[in-house]
Amino acid sequence: MGDYPSKRTRSVNELTDQIFEGALKAEPLKDEIYCQIIKQLTDNHVKYSEEKGWELLWLCTGLFPPSNVLLPHIQRFLQSKKLHPLSGDCMQRLHKALRNGSRKYPPHLVEVEAIQHKTTQIFHKVYFPDDTDEAFEVESSTKAKDFCQNISTRLLLKSSEGFSLFVKISDKVISVPEGDFFFDFVRHLTDWIKKSRPAKDGIIPSLTYQVFFMKKLWTSTVPGKDSFADSIFHYYQELPKYLRGYHKCSREEVFHLAALIYRVKFEDDKSHFSSIPKMLRELVPQDLIRQMSTDDWKRSVIAYFNKHPGKSREEAKLMFLKIIYKWATFGSAFFEVKQTTEPNYPEILLIAINKHGVSLIDPKTKDILTTHPFTKISNWSSGNTYFHITIGNLVRGSKLLCETSLGYKMDDLLTSYISQMLTNMNKQRSGRGNTLQLGAELCPPAVVDEPQSFCIFGGIQPHREEFVPEQRGPR
Helix, strand or coil, rough: CCCCCCCCCCCCHHHHHHHHHHHHHHHHHHHHHHHHHHHHHHCCCHHHHHHHHHHHHHHHHCCCCCCCCCCCHHHHHHCCCCCCCHHHHHHHHHHHHHCCCCCCCCCCHHHHHHHHCCCCCCCEEEEEECEEEEEEEEEEEEECHHHHHHHHHHHHCCCCEEEEEEEEEEEEHHHHHHHHHHHHHHHHHHHHHHCCCEECCCCCCCCEEEEEEEEECCCCCCCCCCHHHHHHHHHHHHHHHHCCCCCCCCCHHHHHHHHHHHHHHHCCHHHHHHHHHHHHHHHHCCCHHHCCCCHHHHHHHHHHHHHHHCCCHHHHHHHHHHHCCCCCCCCCCEEEEEECCCCCCCEEEEEEECCEEEECCCCCCCCEEECCHHHHEEEEEEECEEEEEEEEECCCCEEEEEEEECHHHHHHHHHHHHHHHHHHHHHHHHHCCCCCCCCCCCCCHHHHHHHCCCCCCCCCCCCCCCCCHCCCCCC
């Protein structure tokens, strides 16, 4: 608050961490912090100090509520100071903290800087797969699920189901769990990255991040069901996977899809036909380009383009999606891994995780070697360099050990699909009023709340493998 100036310069987060970290870990200290701030604001006639005190109170009311014993006194204090510009906002934040519960981490730098600049509104830029972005208001009490719902409403999506926020920081893109406070997750993530990358010459690098909103779970995705979702998300998320050559498709489908991709780019404009040989990487799966000469590709694409005169960009996107929707690998997240446990499979394997389960694919032929439905997966774990999965029960099951740096993504995706499946099954079960059997007893759904490594199915007791926090990223 400036009453006793520090002898050394400290970052704002260093000070707010010192004040709030203890209270977030020990319940009685929450009331103590409130009491100390209110005490400092009572009969404080030093304007600078008083304003800093209000900034602290604003941050505090956004982090956690006081106990029921202290609450009436805090409310009366705020009511007695209703002429102060921050009083009303502090009261609102207090009510939201009572409704949504306490945060787990001290304020994020964005929150601290916002109130220091006398603004109580924080707008965050969110990026979408179609290369557009929009700014959305984010409050201290905003949870990822609320954020997703706000974005879905603004974009006129029919549902936010299956969509998720992703934070891109350093070289990682990590999904935000829907129950997490948004600023808590970002704070946890930046702290974790800082710890894993020590400062050089005593200088801690500033970690900038971007927030993306994308489709994560494709369980109920049907092209044509939601035109805005198809146009902004589904087309642009499926296109790169198609061009990387992850799907198995016929030559006629490739010609047709290339013509549709061209139409999405240029609609009915034929003036770019001459450039088709140069843009083949944007039209055709990379592993198929050399199967024909550039002139043959050009002739074939133009021939299929002429079959659909007058089609708009949006119609072309929908036609593209309807073709790939027929494939078993539609809506997959693909991972190239190295495996050494199954001699009948190639050493380099393509793993697809989608609504059907976990598919193992030959990366050369694109043939699906096998698909393990979620009901057959009993255990999985991940680390910086690996992803392990057990099919069947732990006694007679088979284990697939994979080398990959994307184990954290595979882990999170598998956890999310199974969590969604359990939620839907519980809804059906409660709706029918009887027990839903699936060939084995389900482990308690609560297990899914902590997505490390665990057993879901298989007629065995829930089993947790040893988990070393340093080996994996936060969720």
